[in-house]
Amino acid sequence: MENERYEGHVVSVKKDLVTFRIDEIDSMSKLLKKGRIHFDLTEHEPEQITGIQRRKAYSMIRDIGVAQGYEQSYEFQKLKVDLKESFCRKTGYASFSLSNCSKYIATDLISWLVELCFFEGIPFQFKDLVNTFDTERRVFLCLVHKQCTVCGQTNNVQINHEDTVGMGNDRKSLDHRNHRLEALCSYHHLELHRLRAKFFSNKYHFHGTKLRDEQLISLKLMSRKQMQEFDDFSSSNKYFLAS
Numbered sequence: 001m002e003n004e005r006y007e008g009h010v011v012s013v014k015k016d017l018v019t020f021r022i023d024e025i026d027s028m029s030k031l032l033k034k035g036r037i038h039f040d041l042t043e044h045e046p047e048q049i050t051g052i053q054r055r056k057a058y059s060m061i062r063d064i065g066v067a068q069g070y071e072q073s074y075e076f077q078k079l080k081v082d083l084k085e086s087f088c089r090k091t092g093y094a095s096f097s098l099s100n101c102s103k104y105i106a107t108d109l110i111s112w113l114v115e116l117c118f119f120e121g122i123p124f125q126f127k128d129l130v131n132t133f134d135t136e137r138r139v140f141l142c143l144v145h146k147q148c149t150v151c152g153q154t155n156n157v158q159i160n161h162e163d164t165v166g167m168g169n170d171r172k173s174l175d176h177r178n179h180r181l182e183a184l185c186s187y188h189h190l191e192l193h194r195l196r197a198k199f200f201s202n203k204y205h206f207h208g209t210k211l212r213d214e215q216l217i218s219l220k221l222m223s224r225k226q227m228q229e230f231d232d233f234s235s236s237n238k239y240f241l242a243s
């Protein structure tokens with residue numbers, strides 16, 4: 001897609017012999033092994049996109065293209081332009097280049113691409129990205145897209161309520177506002193109850209997340225009217241208990 005760039009910082013200077021430590025030596029060493037030893041050096045602006053960010057963005061654009069069956073480089077080139085345009089429309093950013101945009105735009109673009117992949121069910125090829133992707137955000141996106149948070153399956157996805165010890169099916173357990181929620185397929189939902197929540201979260205490294213009222217409404221998990229009914233019910237109950 002574009003000339004590879006590498007990033008590093010100066011470790012020592014002895015007259016004209018300058019030693020750099022390179023951030024991602026693995027990909028650079030491929031070129032070195034081919035005998036490519038001449039590089040241009042440019043000073044890095046602290047606020048500018050980093051090499052790792054650029055590689056992540058290109059890697060995700062490539063994944064999206066591959067998922068659509070693209071093979072030719074002009075197809076990927078056009079996809080990059082289209083994706084950047086829809087990102088700018090969505091966020092209000094002015095058009096930018098991945099060679100020198102700010103690192104804040106790059107961060108937002110990568111998050112947007114991750115969400116797009118999530119929405120379209122495109123697997124991430126960039127292994128590190130899964131680790132940098134915020135776990136709570138993943139739990140939230142799985143609730144939004146009704147995917148199992150463990151395996152990504154979209155069939156028979158159920159919403160599990162954490163913190164429901166001994167509540168059974170009573171009214172309180174239907175009030176989603178009181179619980180951390182997570183989307184699980186029936187297999188992993190059963191596994192959660194078999195292992196119990198504590199061991200399940202130790203195994204899969206996530207917990208449910210609490211949603212705000214507006215999020216519950218927009219995901220159609222609750223209506224404003226239901227919330228009002230729960231509130232009326234609990235205040236009338238308090239009154240009943242107090243009298």
Ligand SMILES: [Zn+2]
Pocket residue numbers: 148149150151152153184185186187188
């Ligand atoms: Zn599952």
